[in-house]
Amino acid sequence: MLVRYLGQRLAFAGVALLGVVVVAFLVAHLVPADPLAVVLSDTATKDPRIRAQYMKRWGLDRPLPEQFLYYLKNVAHGDLGESFTTRRPVLRDLAQYLPATIELSVTAFAVSVVFGVPLGVWAALRHNRSADHAARLISLVGAASPIFWTGLIALYIFYYLLRWAPGPGRLDPHQAFPPAVTGFLLVDSLIAGRAGAFLSALSHIILPALVLGWFIMGLTARTTRSALLEVLSADYLRTARAKGLGERRVVGLHALRNALIPVLTVTGLAFASLLSGAVLTETVFAWPGIGRYAVTAATRLDYPAILGVTLLTGVIYISVNFIVDLLYGVLDPRIRV
């Protein structure tokens, strides 16, 4: 049963990814621009030999369907091609930028759940009272403020004025980067046994994670609140109360567990969106993540990089969805396969 279920999911994932790649490939090639015009300098484009060499290098001299099939064949062999702009294998680029993004996303996500779920519970319990309004205000400001603005303000207050947070970047400029093992600075610095680098990396991640986390926290808190309000008036909770259970156990054990299912859906998607890169946060905090890479790829018509990022984003969404589905089963046994 489970094997069949997994097989179905995998097959579906494959079809979805293929669709995503086809669309990305077509859209990228529909843009009426010449990628070489962006890559080559003004003086070099006048030389037909240089043009021809680059066309050949990236297979641009072949018909479009052939280019696509060629790309698919390479992807099947784990080769995402070479980026026009960085002139490195796309896989290597992704491997460099993705860990920075994951590190920031996981921390920001933790912030949003740790603060967002209790805030939502609190707001639901104090429904329509001043505390609820306060919680709503915190959530709405977080979710509604443009993230680059929150980031700039946070940097201005906590870095520039108060000096509590370090400046942008992932590491103090006087700290050498630890040898890359996992790509996660927090992990690599520990592997290398360098406490200074670890603390520096930790202190650098806090502010961007809070800013990004606040944004998602608003969403988490609002969803938790509305989901909890819905179940709080359910019959089974009246029964639980009638049995004489304390309110704390009613909410904590019975209500919250059921209320968490929509929360899981919403935060799962939010997490996936974090993982596919937060361009503006990355710009403000000088964070070398995948978002910036994606934007550069798009503006410079870097086909292999565009397709690589699209493929990666597809994989992230499909995996997160899958994990969320599995977690549904944990929360609600009726959903289990």
Add this chain to the structure above:
Amino acid sequence: MQRVRSRPNRRSRLLALSVLTVILPTLAASGLWNTPVQGQVRSETLIIVRNIDDYVTNDPGRQYEYTSQMLDQSSYDTLVTLEAPDFTKIQPKLAERWEISKDGLTYTFHLHGGARFSSGNPVTANDVRFSFLRLKYLQDNPSFFMDPVKDIEATNDTTVKVTLSAPDASWLAALAAPPTGILDSKAVIAHGGTDAANAKDADKATSWLNEQSAGEGPYLLTSFRKNEQAVLERNPGYWGPKPYFAKIVFLHVKDGTTQREMAERGDADIAQDFDADIVARVTRGARIKIVEGLSMNQVYMAVNTNPQVSKELADKRVRQAVSYAIDYDGIIKGLVRDAGVRPPAMFPIGVLGVDPSMARQRDAAKAKQLLAEAGYPNGFNVKLNYWTSPLLGVAPEPLAAKLQADLGAVGIKVTLEPKERSVMISEYRAGKPQLMLASWSPDYLDPHPWADAFYRKGGPAAHRVFYDNPKAVELVAAGDRELDPKKRAAIYKELTQVALDDVPFIMLIQPKSFVGVNPSIKGYAIHPIWFVTLSRLSR
């Protein structure tokens, strides 16, 4: 809906308290962990914040991006150099002296004896030959620097003789450009490099050169993390004067406001991407000084001369009318807050033969008269194209709107047509736009690259507006042949006059550059090609 009773008062306080007790101390503690490094280490480390996302490669034979110019300039010495403030005076570097034959065809360079690469290998005439030939045969972005070269011969260990296929008065100035830096041929060959004619396919040294320097310059690249940071360290064996800083760290910070905050806080010694707006927002009394210099960048409007693109603009009188209609001073004063100057034609102020007093001024009556003479007393319709991302620091939208208003005042009805940059570049290179806002940055500091690009028929910019005037072609060639600077300057002035008459391009703004520098830093002078000569900085 039923109101739920509980004991939230205590809980709410608890939550508020936990928020305060977790977040704020963590932040405060992180500030403590991050106490800035003090003393000699800090003093001998130079921290530069800059947008380095343009970086593609560190290989001198393949790079043609802004950041790489600065990095390579400090790792690979060139034969000659051009330094601030006089960018027309060619100075010796790896070549201590040189002779140019009377016919302008043969250049003999005598190398500075005693220079050694970081590998320990001596710098020889063979390395010069290898580096130049490799640059030529890689057929990549900067290969055009070696286009004039016919033959290179290493006469002995310290003498190299270069023969050009035709006289080229600009070639010596080109040898100051970072792509012509000298590489350690033995080390590069050992890592897959070659100077053979098939180098474009056979050379495999680029990835090795991206990770380290194979040069002998004052600084060597020790680490590069794309979109994050680059580290240069002082070359202990450098043959020239010992540079002050032991280490230079480039931090990738894209946002100008953040750069300003870091410079004001003293976390960055130098912030390279300031503009007039950022300068205006510098906090009063902050420990930061603004270094100002002239870039050799150009923001201009291309005017298509092809009758199939615009039959009106194909008439020289109409193009002149357009150029008389523009309120140039309004653009410089109003739009860019005086952070720019304006030379008469597509030669920037700072190179040979530019006379700013020749610049055209607004004359609306003359514009109307010219339009009437050309048969358009009531004006005509025209499209102005531009892309929406900044043109070398200048926002294109307000500039386009201003031009629309100026041309509108003499009856020319301009429709604005902005497009995505990659699309617009392709259309411009294909010669499609009628009027187009664009920018140009310098290749090297001699009038030749501009003359060739803008005024020679078929030049990289000229062909986009189908500019074709035999007189201009002749003057471009005359400027290339003439070795006497005075006579050359006169030729370029005459070419400027022709350009003002033909108006294939209208020069609008040559922007100033602004850099935020910590007051402790000495020796910062803006360089139009590599931004600053790093080895000349001290504290």
